[in-house]
Amino acid sequence: MRDSRKMIAYEELKSLIIDNGFCTLCGACEAACPIHAIKVEEAPRRIYDCSENLDLCPICYDICPHSDALIHEVAKFVSDALHRRESLGYYRRILLAQAASPAVRGATKSAGVVNALLSFAMEQKVADSAIIAKSSPHLILKLQPSISLIPDDALSAVDSKVMPCAVAEAFGRAVYEYGKTHIAFVGIPCQVLALRKLEAWQHKIVDSLRITIGLFCLWTFSLDRLLEYLFHEHGVAPSEIVSVDLTIDKYVIKTSDNQVLMIPLHEVKKHIMNSCRTCTDFTAEFADLSVGGGTSLKDWSLVIVRTRNGEELLEKAVKAGVIKVREIASEPEVLAHVIQMATSKKESALKDMEELRSKGLPIPMGAEVMAKPTLSELSRLEDIPVKAIMTREVLTLSSKATVADFFDEMAKHHHVGFPIKDEDDKVVGVVTLQDAMKVPPSERGSTPLESICSRNLITVSPEDSVAEAFEKMMRHNIGRLLVMDGKGQRLLGIITRSDIMNALRRIFQPG
Ligand code: SF4
Ligand code: SF4
Incomplete structure (x- = not known):
């Protein structure tokens, strides 16, 4: 719990989140800082001492997705939905969806749903830009945030690649530097939570947020730790990697000399971010729409419609013939699979929290509040x-x-x-x-x-x-x-x- 006597939140952000290794590099603290004193690179750091300019500022700790602040408040963005399930959070409807265009479907893993929605939202002037994560042209494993300004740009691959990405920082940049006022934001659960916390905080940059699309997430890797492991254990240099894929039990790496490495998942999972071990959110429970690929149905993604805002965009896209949908009731096994993934993520997080607690080790406070x-x-x-x-x-x-x-x-x-x-x-x-x-x-x-x-x-x-x-x-x-x-x-x-x-x-x- 943050010490209310400390007036400058960065002290808490540093000692409770960053120094404990709980930061997942979303960039929200950089976007939120009113005097631009934080920079998120390998880790967030203060580029100058904000206490010289301000006597009091609670914001960067409050909006961090791993802090214990504002957790109950963010539920209001989705809680008018009719349904709530322990595993999936609040929702209005659950559907299967795909991009109508085979070309868009073929370009991504989530059946092109996110790309088609973003492009449609921009064409219809619902959004004037979209924040997504894309692979770095220099290092395939590294994700970098991208501000898409034209519909065609949003049609290229949205990549989660289970790597961190400072998309919330890019959101701030889209507002401050590009003057964008209607932004569509795509992120994994903790990134969506950061945006919702900014909204609960009534930060002025979220006046420009039009829609949040959440991507399902089991965990993300610590890039440095993973690269070091791949180099030392498998002799693969970062520049040699040309593609990566996750199967049910393997991390598959292809290299420039046509080698294919099939690494057992339990091996690479040793290199995931610390906060992911105690994260209970698989389906981005606070997004307007949550989208997850990897269903057993080829070319279809599961879409959880949580808010009226998300429902409206999806309905318009379906009416315009951009997205096709099917009722989930026709595919009980697909829903069962997603519920099971979400449930086992929560159970495993609770178990890990117990273990950390019993060893007297720190736990991200946000995860504790979220869980119980x-x-x-x-x-x-x-x-x-x-x-x-x-x-x-x-x-x-x-x-x-x-x-x-x-x-x-x-x-x-x-x-x-x-x-x-x-x-x-x-x-x-x-x-x-x-x-x-x-x-x-x-x-x-x-x-x-x-x-x-x-x-x-x-x-x-x-x-x-x-x-x-x-x-x-x-x-x-x-x-x-x-x-x-x-x-x-x-x-x-x-x-x-x-x-x-x-x-x-x-x-x-x-x-
Ligand atoms: S998780 Fe995001 S908000 Fe929290 S410290 Fe890291 S970059 Fe900042
Ligand atoms: S598992 Fe949770 S904390 Fe980790 S990257 Fe995914 S959403 Fe963020």
């Missing part, structure tokens, strides 16, 4: 009964339904767990997506849910406090509890970690 309430926040939940925030209409499945039925219901309702009822309408267990994924696809149509459901029911009563419910979830390492009547006979509702975080956001959101 603090003790003081929990105390605010002690007076709220579970019945005040639980979901009363619980979808259940029959014990005789099959795993294939589970996937169909999941795709329809986007739930990742269902209580299971027997023929007497009694709750006998719970099936989660993880349980269902363990059944091989060929056996899903014939495997009844009663054979895979967990029968160890962990429940709360409607009169228990939300704080008690949360502690129970933490103790059993689960994301939801069934709410049963006093005798444990009747299912009255369900309470999830999302419900609790939502309740907290309502308490702490200004206004």
Whole structure:
């Protein structure tokens, strides 16, 4: 937590974020500094001492995506969406989409959706520029931020390449140097969070933000550490690398002399940025639209529509024939895969946080706040009964339904767990997506849910406090509890970690 006695936020940014190795080089602190005292290169540094010009400035710490400031406030940008799921955040709709043009589709990995949307937004004058990350012409692995000023420019590859990139700094430059007033911003989750924090802070540069498109992200590499590893362990010099690719378990590198290196993912993952180990956001939960490629469907990307703003742009692009969409309900396995990736990222982050905590090592404060309430926040939940925030209409499945039925219901309702009822309408267990994924696809149509459901029911009563419910979830390492009547006979509702975080956001959101 930032020490409020320190009036110059950079001191905190340096000691709590930069010196602990938590910076992911987004460049937001450079963009936000009112007197341009910060420069983000290999790491952010102060190019002159801002305390000589200012007595008080809280901004660079507050807007850093890894600080504990403004986390609850940013939810307001997406929280009017109808749905929220623990794994995916708030959303209005989930779709499959692709660029209508085969040429645009072929040029990128996310089925050309982001490029086509950016180009369309610029043609329609919704945006006058777009901030994206592109490969450096000198070093294929290095990303550099790019300010696209014409629609055609936005059609070239948007690259995430799992490398950091100072796109938020480029956003500031587009405003200050290019005078842009309608900017489309593309970034991975922590970069989108930085922009949303600037928005929550009411920084003047975000008056120019028109739309945020988030890219799915599991982690990014530390460029220096990865290059050093590739050189020392595999004899590959940075200039020899001509392409890189990620498969499910390999990092594939092609070199200028036609060598192909297939490095096990667990090896290269040792070189990811420190903050990524505790990052819980896979799908850019605060973006207007979140887009992720890598679905098992060739040429289609998953699009999560979170805000009215994002929905409008997508609808216009579909109407204009620039983007094609399909309902996700027709592809339950694709949605299951994305939910599983998002869930396992959150679980692994929570595990890593526990491990760091047990070793007395620092944890990015933003990740801690994002993952769970603090003790003081929990105390605010002690007076709220579970019945005040639980979901009363619980979808259940029959014990005789099959795993294939589970996937169909999941795709329809986007739930990742269902209580299971027997023929007497009694709750006998719970099936989660993880349980269902363990059944091989060929056996899903014939495997009844009663054979895979967990029968160890962990429940709360409607009169228990939300704080008690949360502690129970933490103790059993689960994301939801069934709410049963006093005798444990009747299912009255369900309470999830999302419900609790939502309740907290309502308490702490200004206004
Ligand atoms: S993560 Fe971004 S805002 Fe935070 S210190 Fe690094 S460059 Fe600055
Ligand atoms: S895993 Fe999280 S912290 Fe790491 S680059 Fe991706 S969004 Fe940023």
